[in-house]
Amino acid sequence: MKFDVVIGLEVHAQVNTKTKIFCGCSTEFGADANTQTCPVCLGLPGVLPVLNEKVLEKSVLAGLAMNCDINRYSKFDRKNYFYPDLPKAYQISQFDKPICIGGYIRVGNGENEKKIRLNRIHMEEDAGKSIHSDDPAVAKSFVDFNRTGVPLMEIVSEPDMSSASEVYEYLTNLKQTLKYINVSDCNMEEGSLRCDVNISLKPEGSEKLGDKVEIKNMNSFKAVKAAIEYEISRQTEMLEDGEKIVQETRLWNPDKNRTYSMRSKEEAHDYRYFPDPDLPPVICSEEYISNLRNSLPELPEAKKNRFTAEYGLSDYDAGVLTSVRQLAGYFEEVIKLGINPKKCSNWITSELLGKIEDAEKIDSFSVRPASLAKLLKLIDDDTISGKIAKTVFAEMIETSQEADDIVEKKGLRQVTDTAEIEKIIDDIIAANPQPAEDFKNGNDKAIGFLVGQAMKLSQGKANPQIVNRIITDKLR
Amino acid sequence: MAIDRKTIERTAELANLHLTENEKIEYEKQLNDILNYVEKIREVDTSAVKATDYIEEIKNVFREDVILESINRDEIEKIAPEFRNGHITVPKIIE
Ligand SMILES: [Zn+2]
Numbered sequence: 338m339k340f341d342v343v344i345g346l347e348v349h350a351q352v353n354t355k356t357k358i359f360c361g362c363s364t365e366f367g368a369d370a371n372t373q374t375c376p377v378c379l380g381l382p383g384v385l386p387v388l389n390e391k392v393l394e395k396s397v398l399a400g401l402a403m404n405c406d407i408n409r410y411s412k413f414d415r416k417n418y419f420y421p422d423l424p425k426a427y428q429i430s431q432f433d434k435p436i437c438i439g440g441y442i443r444v445g446n447g448e449n450e451k452k453i454r455l456n457r458i459h460m461e462e463d464a465g466k467s468i469h470s471d472d473p474a475v476a477k478s479f480v481d482f483n484r485t486g487v488p489l490m491e492i493v494s495e496p497d498m499s500s501a502s503e504v505y506e507y508l509t510n511l512k513q514t515l516k517y518i519n520v521s522d523c524n525m526e527e528g529s530l531r532c533d534v535n536i537s538l539k540p541e542g543s544e545k546l547g548d549k550v551e552i553k554n555m556n557s558f559k560a561v562k563a564a565i566e567y568e569i570s571r572q573t574e575m576l577e578d579g580e581k582i583v584q585e586t587r588l589w590n591p592d593k594n595r596t597y598s599m600r601s602k603e604e605a606h607d608y609r610y611f612p613d614p615d616l617p618p619v620i621c622s623e624e625y626i627s628n629l630r631n632s633l634p635e636l637p638e639a640k641k642n643r644f645t646a647e648y649g650l651s652d653y654d655a656g657v658l659t660s661v662r663q664l665a666g667y668f669e670e671v672i673k674l675g676i677n678p679k680k681c682s683n684w685i686t687s688e689l690l691g692k693i694e695d696a697e698k699i700d701s702f703s704v705r706p707a708s709l710a711k712l713l714k715l716i717d718d719d720t721i722s723g724k725i726a727k728t729v730f731a732e733m734i735e736t737s738q739e740a741d742d743i744v745e746k747k748g749l750r751q752v753t754d755t756a757e758i759e760k761i762i763d764d765i766i767a768a769n770p771q772p773a774e775d776f777k778n779g780n781d782k783a784i785g786f787l788v789g790q791a792m793k794l795s796q797g798k799a800n801p802q803i804v805n806r807i808i809t810d811k812l813r
Numbered sequence: 814m815a816i817d818r819k820t821i822e823r824t825a826e827l828a829n830l831h832l833t834e835n836e837k838i839e840y841e842k843q844l845n846d847i848l849n850y851v852e853k854i855r856e857v858d859t860s861a862v863k864a865t866d867y868i869e870e871i872k873n874v875f876r877e878d879v880i881l882e883s884i885n886r887d888e889i890e891k892i893a894p895e896f897r898n899g900h901i902t903v904p905k906i907i908e
Contacts, residue, residue, distance in 0.1 A: 361881025363880045371899055374889065379889070390875035468900070479902055617873065618872050
């Protein structure tokens with residue numbers, strides 16, 4: 338029997354503001370436990386939370402970038418439950434009037450393009466973090482409230498995805514967009530991006546949705562993919578054996594590569610949402626929304642399309658260059674200086690990217706766009722060969738010198754003086770009579786060896802085209 | 814609307830209250846009295862009244878994204894029932 342897979346995601350992205358959503362405590366990652374708290378985020382009696390205007394702004398930007406409708410009237414609600422990392426015993430979230438509704442993220446391309454619909458994006462506060470003692474004699478949990486009140490946007494998709502790879506692409510595009518518009522750092526290791534997966538299987542073509550399983554605790558996109566693949570095969574096997582899927586929450590275990598049941602005592606949740614009387618409603622004016630819309634930068638998808646159309650780059654290369662906003666910016670600064678886009682793209686993808694750890698930090702890379710442009714010009718006007726250019730580039734990274742200075746100082750200028758090259762070739766032919774004879778007698782392959790020898794003798798500085806031409810002239 | 818024993822128990826559970834039998838009986842009666850009293854409001858015709866999320870007319874109250882000093886950790890230690898190594902300490906949460 339074949340099954341259809343139905344997957345929806347809830348992504349929590351930390352909004353990258355300096356302070357928490359309702360108080361002035363810092364959101365800086367890595368501080369000592371409980372050093373970034375105040376009466377508001379500790380939920381002490383008598384305090385008044387006040388919304389951080391940047392959280393609203395960035396949430397609206399995210400909604401606009403993901404094609405959502407912005408709710409002109411939006412409000413905050415209390416979601417009530419007990420947990421030690423939730424000091425007020427309620428989380429301030431948004432229930433029936435979230436800031437953004439609808440929207441979509443595109444995955445696939447060409448005929449396989451698909452819009453993954455969004456249900457909503459809402460603003461909420463994060464809870465604290467607890468560590469549990471492994472020692473049964475201690476039997477304690479330790480709570481750190483630094484994260485309490487850190488701003489989150491929860492991005493909820495419709496159950497429109499049907500495979501692990503589709504989810505991976507959705508997440509990649511989502512993260513790219515959030516980073517492009519600078520609303521979240523999306524760092525899964527630091528917990529600034531978290532993803533819960535809802536997954537169910539149903540007989541192929543069936544209308545009725547199967548019981549859904551929620552998977553949590555994945556700390557990378559790869560883990561999300563692996564967890565979904567595992568869950569699809571687990572549920573398929575169970576259904577084939579006539580077993581029933583239990584609706585439950587399962588946790589991903591990255592060491593064992595499997596999911597396991599959370600086995601928490603199943604309390605029927607009743608969050609009893611109601612409007613938070615401490616927080617007045619948020620009204621977004623048309624002007625506010627259009628100003629934010631106008632401030633959006635070019636988004637990854639549009640940029641990629643433009644790079645292929647305007648610069649004639651392949652879909653793949655355009656995808657690599659636009660995957661990170663800073664990288665795309667660097668590329669465009671180089672070509673603005675008159676460098677051929679394809680040559681520049683080749684250099685960046687095959688040489689430069691291998692030399693840097695993080696393309697997002699290219700703005701602090703020692704070789705600035707103007708310097709790379711100068712280097713590429715030296716290749717273009719035959720001052721140096723592409724091979725020598727790699728050496729020069731390595732030196733530029735090391736010493737921050739300009740390409741032409743390095744070429745002059747080290748005498749790397751390509752030899753284009755035919756008389757000088759002729760002398761070298763005469764020596765090569767004399768030293769290698771057999772290959773020379775072979776080439777003369779019509780073995781075209783033999784020239785490769787002779788050119789190689791000539792290049793070696795010139796220490797890579799002879800212009801290979803000229804070497805080629807002179808050998809051919811001499812022997813044929 | 815009448816409050817029965819089941820509703821009392823469910824409400825207590827959600828509020829994390831542990832009620833004795835006598836308390837359950839007492840609160841069932843009290844809550845029913847309160848609800849009966851409030852029932853009177855149903856006599857008002859509200860068919861033309863829009864649902865209200867807030868009773869005050871204020872909107873859009875924001876603060877700037879500026880860091881303010883957090884409190885000293887010792888202050889938390891003073892009010893926490895138990896405090897160890899910078900953490901508020903609670904009975905182990907079973908997961
Ligand atoms: Zn605070």
